[in-house]
Amino acid sequence: MKSYLKLNLLFLFLCLHQLVSAQTQYTINASWQFIKDDEISDVNDFLSKLNKSENIDLPHTWNDKDVIDEHQGYYRGAGWYTKTVKIPSSYQSKELFLFFEGVNTVAEVYINSKLAGTHVGGYTRFVVPISEWIQFDENKLQTTFQVVVKADNSFDEMIPTLTADFTFFGGIYRDVNLVVKDKVHFNFEDDASNACFITTPLVSASEGKVHLKARIKNSATDKRKLKLVSKIYDPKHQLILEKKSKLQLDHKENRVVDIDFETIAQPLLWSPDHPHLYTVVCEIWDAKSNTKLDEVTNPLGFRWFKFDTDKGFFLNGKPLKLIGTNRHQDFKGIGNALPDYLHYKDIQMIKEMGSNFLRISHYPQDQSILEACDRLGILTTVETPVINTVTEDEQFDKNCMSAQLEMIRQNYNHPSLIVWAYMNEILLKPKYKKEPKRYKQYTDYVLQLAKKLEAITREEDPYRYTMIPNHSGLDTYKNAGLTEVPMIVGWNIYDGWYGRSYDALEDKLTKFHDTVKKPLIITEYGAGADPRLHSLDPSRFDFSQEYATAYHQHYIKVIKKLPYVAGANVWNYADFSSEQRVDAVQSINNKGLVGINRTPKDVYYFYQASLLELPFLALSTKSWKRRTCIEDENNKGIATLPVQVFSNQSDIELYINGKSIGHKNVENSIATFEVPFTNGINKLKAISGEEEDYAEVRIDLLPRSLEQFPINGLSINLGDKRFFYDDQIDQAWGLNQTYNKGSWGAIGGKSFVRTFNRRQHPYGTNQPIEGTYNDPIYQTQLVGIEQFKLDVPPGVYEVILHFAELEGNHVKHLPYDLMDDEEMDNEKVSRTFSVRINDELLINRLDLMNQYGEYKKVEIKTEIKVSNNQSIDIQFDKIVGEPILNAIEIYKK
Ligand code: GCB
Ligand code: CA
Numbered sequence: 001m002k003s004y005l006k007l008n009l010l011f012l013f014l015c016l017h018q019l020v021s022a023q024t025q026y027t028i029n030a031s032w033q034f035i036k037d038d039e040i041s042d043v044n045d046f047l048s049k050l051n052k053s054e055n056i057d058l059p060h061t062w063n064d065k066d067v068i069d070e071h072q073g074y075y076r077g078a079g080w081y082t083k084t085v086k087i088p089s090s091y092q093s094k095e096l097f098l099f100f101e102g103v104n105t106v107a108e109v110y111i112n113s114k115l116a117g118t119h120v121g122g123y124t125r126f127v128v129p130i131s132e133w134i135q136f137d138e139n140k141l142q143t144t145f146q147v148v149v150k151a152d153n154s155f156d157e158m159i160p161t162l163t164a165d166f167t168f169f170g171g172i173y174r175d176v177n178l179v180v181k182d183k184v185h186f187n188f189e190d191d192a193s194n195a196c197f198i199t200t201p202l203v204s205a206s207e208g209k210v211h212l213k214a215r216i217k218n219s220a221t222d223k224r225k226l227k228l229v230s231k232i233y234d235p236k237h238q239l240i241l242e243k244k245s246k247l248q249l250d251h252k253e254n255r256v257v258d259i260d261f262e263t264i265a266q267p268l269l270w271s272p273d274h275p276h277l278y279t280v281v282c283e284i285w286d287a288k289s290n291t292k293l294d295e296v297t298n299p300l301g302f303r304w305f306k307f308d309t310d311k312g313f314f315l316n317g318k319p320l321k322l323i324g325t326n327r328h329q330d331f332k333g334i335g336n337a338l339p340d341y342l343h344y345k346d347i348q349m350i351k352e353m354g355s356n357f358l359r360i361s362h363y364p365q366d367q368s369i370l371e372a373c374d375r376l377g378i379l380t381t382v383e384t385p386v387i388n389t390v391t392e393d394e395q396f397d398k399n400c401m402s403a404q405l406e407m408i409r410q411n412y413n414h415p416s417l418i419v420w421a422y423m424n425e426i427l428l429k430p431k432y433k434k435e436p437k438r439y440k441q442y443t444d445y446v447l448q449l450a451k452k453l454e455a456i457t458r459e460e461d462p463y464r465y466t467m468i469p470n471h472s473g474l475d476t477y478k479n480a481g482l483t484e485v486p487m488i489v490g491w492n493i494y495d496g497w498y499g500r501s502y503d504a505l506e507d508k509l510t511k512f513h514d515t516v517k518k519p520l521i522i523t524e525y526g527a528g529a530d531p532r533l534h535s536l537d538p539s540r541f542d543f544s545q546e547y548a549t550a551y552h553q554h555y556i557k558v559i560k561k562l563p564y565v566a567g568a569n570v571w572n573y574a575d576f577s578s579e580q581r582v583d584a585v586q587s588i589n590n591k592g593l594v595g596i597n598r599t600p601k602d603v604y605y606f607y608q609a610s611l612l613e614l615p616f617l618a619l620s621t622k623s624w625k626r627r628t629c630i631e632d633e634n635n636k637g638i639a640t641l642p643v644q645v646f647s648n649q650s651d652i653e654l655y656i657n658g659k660s661i662g663h664k665n666v667e668n669s670i671a672t673f674e675v676p677f678t679n680g681i682n683k684l685k686a687i688s689g690e691e692e693d694y695a696e697v698r699i700d701l702l703p704r705s706l707e708q709f710p711i712n713g714l715s716i717n718l719g720d721k722r723f724f725y726d727d728q729i730d731q732a733w734g735l736n737q738t739y740n741k742g743s744w745g746a747i748g749g750k751s752f753v754r755t756f757n758r759r760q761h762p763y764g765t766n767q768p769i770e771g772t773y774n775d776p777i778y779q780t781q782l783v784g785i786e787q788f789k790l791d792v793p794p795g796v797y798e799v800i801l802h803f804a805e806l807e808g809n810h811v812k813h814l815p816y817d818l819m820d821d822e823e824m825d826n827e828k829v830s831r832t833f834s835v836r837i838n839d840e841l842l843i844n845r846l847d848l849m850n851q852y853g854e855y856k857k858v859e860i861k862t863e864i865k866v867s868n869n870q871s872i873d874i875q876f877d878k879i880v881g882e883p884i885l886n887a888i889e890i891y892k893k
Helices: 001-022 043-048 089-093 340-352 367-376 394-410 437-458 474-481 505-516 545-561 604-610
Strands: 024-027 033-035 055-057 078-088 097-098 106-111 116-118 126-129 144-150 176-181 184-186 194-204 208-217 224-233 239-249 254-260 276-284 291-300 305-308 310-314 324-326 357-360 378-385 417-421 465-471 489-493 521-524 533-535 565-570 618-621 626-630 638-647 651-656 659-665 670-678 682-686 691-702 713-715 721-725 731-735 744-745 787-790 795-803 830-836 840-846 856-864 872-880 887-892
Touching: 043 078, 043 144, 078 176, 089 144, 097 116, 106 126, 116 126, 184 276, 184 291, 194 276, 194 291, 208 224, 208 276, 224 254, 239 254, 276 340, 310 565, 324 340, 324 521, 340 367, 357 367, 357 565, 367 378, 378 465, 394 417, 394 437, 465 521, 465 626, 474 505, 489 505, 505 521, 505 545, 533 545, 545 565, 545 604, 565 830, 604 618, 604 638, 618 682, 618 691, 626 638, 626 670, 626 721, 638 682, 638 691, 651 670, 659 670, 670 682, 670 691, 691 731, 691 795, 795 872, 830 856, 840 856
Parallel strands: 324 357, 324 565, 357 378, 378 417, 417 465, 465 489, 489 521, 521 565, 626 691, 626 731, 713 731
Antiparallel strands: 024 176, 033 055, 033 078, 078 144, 097 126, 097 176, 106 116, 106 144, 184 208, 194 208, 208 254, 224 239, 224 276, 276 291, 305 310, 533 721, 618 638, 638 670, 651 659, 651 682, 682 691, 713 887, 721 731, 744 787, 787 872, 795 856, 795 887, 830 840, 830 872
């Protein structure tokens, strides 16, 4: 009985508490009905089709699957969502809102079938007031209302982004909140900011002055006497300052209130090493009833900074080289609809990499990103997604401006944020390139838009810097006047990737610096690396992890060396979805330091070694767990392979299977050992002082003589110098060798090389291959192969031949490439050949193109009996054109 009473009291208390609590906000993400259909004409049409809907939870995107399937393109159109929301009828006296954190790209919000609000732009937040559309049921405790949201990610020439190298995932892909406020509240509905804007007009090590601008709104029909209470808490959350002011608001009055706090002596400064965070709490109280009506909490950091054209960046008076990455907001398999955990985890990994800098690109991201950067100490830039090209139209400008304004107001109070940017590589895809007059008119238009964006940014926030990130075309941007506009000029530089070589990087930067005479940030640089590809002879565009390491090793050396390079951001922290991209992994941009599932690649460890101050070392082998390799020529049972150790120490010792193989010096953060691996598991240990790292590598040793035929057979990738590791089934593909008596290998043939007008793809083609996820195996081949021969012990063998026709008319362009478009001049080849095994005809007149089509995986399997003193001899008989073979597997039965 007693406890029953207690419970009742608790319930009563909770109810009362709810009535008096300043404001209520919670997500309404669970259980929406959804239909993806571009044909739905309006809300009623949608509601009549609910029997065809599926039940989903937010955050949600409708593109999570169609960007990974093999079909080109992904759905860009409308998606309709609905949910019935139940609220206490007592909310009638309150003001209700829906707060959307992100809907891509255009949203229409209906309450009880009436249009309550719209929003354009997929990356900023927006608020829809909804009270007016709800019929409160005073006789019942609860009232319900129905929300319908139409989201649309169609291409619209009036809405940025027009084109870019990433996927425009559609849907309500961030949280949706129900917000309940008193009629008097901080006016957050106008631009989804929290309506309190904090600045530190004066800050030094000895004192800090804090200013607060608050927007207050009274939407009630009576005038209200109010108290504004503002408090500052120190990093240990002790209250150190409190200010109270009285004000009276007429009915329907909006008021901006300015508050200056007393000077804080010796504030704890905010920096990457010591991100001391203060807190500012603003409250509105009703003066008569002394109840709290609204409350907003914001972070506060005391720091000052400066970008210098020649000397780079200074934080709190000390030079600081800004080094970090860019970040996109998607993840393997779930598109852009990420749970918060993944946002926080990314920032944690970015911090653990040793970065102090993050370019939040190409658009504002989930709030948790900047919150985590404030807390962990990572300086940031954020930008609006006006990319590659513009539409010369007022409506387009308007949408750019509103995105910029929303971005600034919504993210205003983050101490980690120091630069507002806009327009990424805006002259990359210039229209009217061949009509000088018209081109000038176009770049003038871009310039005017840039000036408008610059002006609004400086007006909104005079305390931060502005930036435009350009691609490498110095003259293009300079001639257009664009380098004059922002305070910092960013350059996306891909020398050694799209551009031939990185050797001239330093000269290029010097030229950019000397010509533009403005603070400079390398806003992007990066090299693609398919986590599955490795090379002992890395080269540009081979997508090997080793080339990416070499590329970044060079860049980081130059970046650290040149004082006027204020900062640099690797493109990209993680691999990301770019549906139309044709690279090593289809539809994925592979320039990440970690994979799309956040597994670190070698380069991630390399950056740790190069940036961390505490002793660090890491073995490079972590993501290359299984390797097929040929035994050394003069060393039976051994395969010697280089192993890199990334470290900030000077001397490393390496052990294999408990035995030391000696010491090596670290140069540019890397020590390289030649390691004698044996068949099976090899345990590696690297040591320097107290630091140790371990790795296990499984070697599938390919003997030169096949007397003992390997139990897991031979998997050989032909026409390739790279090792391929299939991470889905843990299969390692080895390199081919030329046949020798007593051994195995191919006879005749040359590696297929696709020649483009302006560059050679070093390995085969970069076209996607239908029917496989293991494109690199099929993108490479031996052309003109005569035989593949193996001297094997007698027995029954299974032979699997892998083919794909790589000569085709139909060539998919890189949709996004920093080089000019290439003319593909290949002609359709005809090719017909037969395959015999040990003189018996296996495949008669194979014509891949006509039987299967181009760029299509074709696998043919057979069995062969081998008697004493016989080999397996696979013969390729040329009929028309040259015979080919892409890969081969052989198993003993
Ligand atoms: C760039 C773009 C970025 C691309 C990148 C690349 O310059 O700004 O959006 O993803 O190059 O990988 O090509
Ligand atoms: Ca191949």
